[in-house]
Amino acid sequence: MKKVDIIFEIDEKNTPFTILEKTLTRSPDAIILDLIDSGLKGRGGAGFPTGLKWKFTKNEVSNTKYVICNADEGEPGTFKDREILDRVPEKIFVGIAICGYVIGAKEGYIYLRAEYNFLLKNLLPKLDNFNAFLKKLGFDFNIYMKSGSGAYVCGEESALFESMEGKRGEPRNKPPYPTVAGYNHKPTVINNVETLVYVSMICGMGPQKFKSYGTTDSRGSKVFSVSGDTPIPGIYELELGMPLNEFVNEFGDGDAKAIQVGGASGFCVPRKKFNDTIIGFEGIPTGGSMMIFNSTRSMYNVLHDYLEFFNEESCGQCTPCRVGCQQLLKGIEAVKKGEKPPSYLEELKRLAVTMKLAAKCGLGQSVGNPFSSIIDNFREEIIY
């Protein structure tokens, strides 16, 4: 397992400002080619190739396009974007500006989760400074700040657009995808905070250096938010494609019985599978949350907490998610109390499959991830 220092690295000779100046002299197509070559995939969790997303949006014919930085970091156990926003915001601004240049947008937005408003004191003067710099460069582009209102679902890109448009944050039907109809139903690139930082770094150091990290399927590194039963919780930039046992050896307290990879909507990996689990797009992808549970933890409580979270944060729009979350939560309570037989868990697992297949957005589709992986691996803890 290799620790990497790209995201937070401070290079006095190659500042974000100089990277931007240099990049703006290149052709948009060349930048897209570099991004595709780098193999960079979205760092929010879904892992869509960034270069392709930009290419699709660039190819759309429209007078108005937008770049949006998704800073609605709401996944339980994820706190890396907060750190990035606080420590290296210019790298984000540069990523947004480069995207604006590539796709032909004049406006960029940072959608900041409501709970991060305390960051604005630091962010806003830097943003003003950056917008002034863009003006000085003669690049007709401006970045604005938008605040969320506290709903987890607004991290889902189409719900985020609705929220930005002043409406209730409910996910839209897809297609159309954001590259065709995003914010204000115009072609939009929406990227995670971390993705945009990697964009500016790739533009600075070239795709080859980035590609030298990671594996074929999971190029580069990623910032992890490590929490739970660990002596050293915090933010770590690690190379992708690492086996989970190496991670546990580094960060665990010697008694880890399970790792929740990818936050509440991710997967629970039990100790017996640490050795053959890879963290990356070929194994278990993650938006960065790594929660370590040791043997003192009740996995029933862990699952119960997650389900309570989803029960509260489902937007309530679609049936599988709204009612499914309630049934899963109340269902495990009923099994625990003996009001339903243990076999009811099988019924609930089938329901979780339906939620995965039929829910309208990623929120409802992923509730089954923690549910089934915890039930499968810690069944006895759920029942007794």
Next chain:
Amino acid sequence: MSKFLVNLKINSIPVTVEEGTTILDAAKKINFKIPTLCNHPDLTVAGNCRVCVVEVKGARLLAAACATPVSEGMEVFTNSEKVRSARKHVIELLLSEHNADCTKCFKNGHCELQDLANEYRFGDHVFLDLVKAKDKIADMSSPSIVKDDSKCIKCQRCVRTCEELQAVSALAVINKGDHQKISTFLNKPMNEVVCTNCGQCINRCPTGALTERNYIEDVWKAIYDPNKFVVVQTAPATRVAVGEYLGLEPGHRVTGKMVSALIKLGFNKVLDTDFTADLTILEEGYELLTRLKRVLVDKEPVALPMMTSCSPGWIKFQEHIFPDLLDNLSTCKSPQQMFGALAKTYYADKINIKAENMVVVSIMPCTAKKFECERPEMRDSGFKDVDYVLTTRELAMMIRQAGIEFDKLEDQHYDSILGESTGAAVIFGATGGVMEAALRTAYEVVTGREVPFTNLNIKPVRGMDGVKEATIKIKNTLPEWNFLEGVDLNVAVAHGLSNAKKVMEAVKAGTVNYHFIEIMGCPGGCIGGGGQPIPTSMEIRKKRTEAIYMEDEGMPLRKSHENPEVVEIYKDYLGEPNGHRSHDLLHTHYKPRIRY
């Protein structure tokens, strides 16, 4: 412009449809019905109930058929094991949060969720019952609409109706997760918010979460009371729709059967709101001509354009949203309320019945009429002018309760007086009808000649366009109206409150130069009213409209001022249109209301 064609297979059957068609519509084309709940032909696509999910070959997820456009080479399966399993789950989930006391529900037998449950035959519920007893208390605050959240399946059809069709947004989604529900501004009761009582939400609610406040038992009680003389009036649009709840196809005219059924139900007199519709034309027509005279001759500041006031949903909308334009509303009461005021005065005297012993019941295509009859202004007879309003649907229920075989009934005629009407009154039921009726009379009053349209049919104001405009040049007037000589009379017609809003905004902005505007609160006018049989769609509304115009063409008299009972009442009782007595009984005033 022709669209590209797309070839796909649904359940292995090839089908070719236009680009942009949804899987749902493509399947319909080859006679596969995919179940839906949140989808409605009048509304934008929501894709939130997920009942319509189908399998698309190669896709990771199931697709909502209502929200997914077809693509070339797509292979869709609408009833695979995966689909059936998911669909059953979705319906079971909906049932688990639904107050399924179906036998006690007003919508029993007319519920789309019940139909689905019927098709899938679930037996014992697998999932836990999530409906709490305390949630079963319905909002009964409104005299028009009952909102029972325990029956709500959160499809948001009502929210979209209220926003998209009516531009009111009294109903909206609040909270999230298991607390998400459809509610009002600050969760206030329905009678304290901007709700216009139009009932369009009821027409589109798939379950019994939104229903009319029903007064069926009160009406039966009045009928059974030997000391009460129960008079019933029927609105124009009911006669082309009530059959739909009694086994007939949309578009059937059942005027005579409806009268026959009302007699059999035990009403003492069966009279017609169409009579007061004709009277409205006289009152409103003269009001318009008077306003024009005051502007053109007396040079007084008078509110123009004048707007019709027959539609109580529209009236309340105006009071909430455009209170600064209330002077533009005609002061005429709606035909229902004119009827009530005359029934308990003029008519009661004629038939020698004491007004306090008279009960006036209205059969209306409308839920806002239930609110209207409760307005304190509507007591000019000294009593509550109209006691109970039943929707077309409630009437159908009474007919069924009484065991009347509706389709076998003989046609019967309305009682007289207050039962005679003309074709001009019948067309009040369709958008543009009041305008057409008013023009038929006003033009003739001013010029002494019939309106210059073939067979009296003023086609420019008919049809389903949201806003219709027409200009009629007034030439060769009678001497007393010579101030109108050469005037281009500009009129507009709007139906559905979102269209009304557009017109009002244009009036406020001064970008239009109308003299007279007809507005109906509901899409299509009263034939699409909130009290009409469910389901509704453009197709159904068009059929009802055709029936209305056929009824008009079949009438011997087609101009309101030729209605002999109307002529008689002016001679005998009212004196002249807009006269003193008219103003006491037939006109009213409006009050501004809060915006939310």
